[in-house]
Amino acid sequence: xxxxxxxxxxxxxxxxxxxxxxxxxxxxxxxxxxxxxxxxxxxxxxxxxxxxxxxxxxxxxxxxxxxxxxxxxxxxxxxxxxxxxxx
Numbered sequence: 001x002x003x004x005x006x007x008x009x010x011x012x013x014x015x016x017x018x019x020x021x022x023x024x025x026x027x028x029x030x031x032x033x034x035x036x037x038x039x040x041x042x043x044x045x046x047x048x049x050x051x052x053x054x055x056x057x058x059x060x061x062x063x064x065x066x067x068x069x070x071x072x073x074x075x076x077x078x079x080x081x082x083x084x085x086x087x
Contacts, residue, residue: 002075003075003076005069005072006076007073007076010072010076011069013065013066014066014069014070017062017063017066017069021062021063021066024056024058027055028055028056028059031051031055032049032052034048
């Protein structure tokens with residue numbers, strides 16, 4: 001199987017996805033626990049359960065990106081070990 005994207009794009013996507021998973025998980029947990037900084041204001045949402053569910057859905061999407069981009073990076077590593085000529 002050949003990689004679809006370049007090695008730099010694949011590994012950049014892995015790093016960005018990992019940070020997004022960490023940050024969004026923290027924010028989703030704060031909404032789920034109804035932390036006063038996130039739900040204490042006038043314009044803040046009342047339905048924090050739905051907000052946290054939406055955020056955790058984004059975490060799942062980023063996890064899928066992490067897996068796909070990680071596999072692309074591994075394919076690049078395998079291709080480089082076989083001695084393929086890169087133009």
